[in-house]
Amino acid sequence: MTKPLYPCQRCEGTGTIRAFAHVMGGVCFKCAGRGTVATKPRASNPKFAVFGMSRESGAPFLAYYVTAPNAARAVAKARATYARASAAYRDDVSLANAVAVRADELDCTDGQVPQAPAWARDTLRTG
Known part of the structure; x- marks a missing residue:
């Protein structure tokens, strides 16, 4: 066979x-x-957009794009990358209440930075 x-x-x-x-x-x-x-072939992991908070304005901030099997692992990967980021970047952005959203679920027009969905903005604010 x-x-x-x-x-x-x-x-x-x-x-x-x-x-x-x-x-x-x-x-x-x-x-x-x-x-x-x-x-x-292995099934590929989906791409997630991980949003944090801008320390200056308190607004949601697109911090990283990562591939992971689920949202929790995407946040963990983003936090690991964040830990190696420059001090200036860590001073500007917080990932304490980070939220991961599948990249294919984001509303974005060509050439613009994707915005966090309403539920993600609420989660980031309330933690």
Whole structure:
């Protein structure tokens, strides 16, 4: 019995990556140019927008975009990144009551910073 083959996610099943045409003719190293792989691809985690509070104005502030399996893990990843941020950034933004919202659920028009939904603004204010 043959193993099922799945389309390569790196080259999208083409076997080549055009951006790397200068390296071995663009052959995909993951699938060796076949366009298929034997391992089933993992489901990708959704992207979350993590909102904190501006210390100066008290308004919701889009602090980070992170990928995580759920909102709680997204906030935890954002807090870990925040801990490594500059002191100036930590002085301007607080993640004490951080809220994560799936990026695909945000209302935003082209070229504008997404705004936190009303429920997220309420959660940030009340903690």
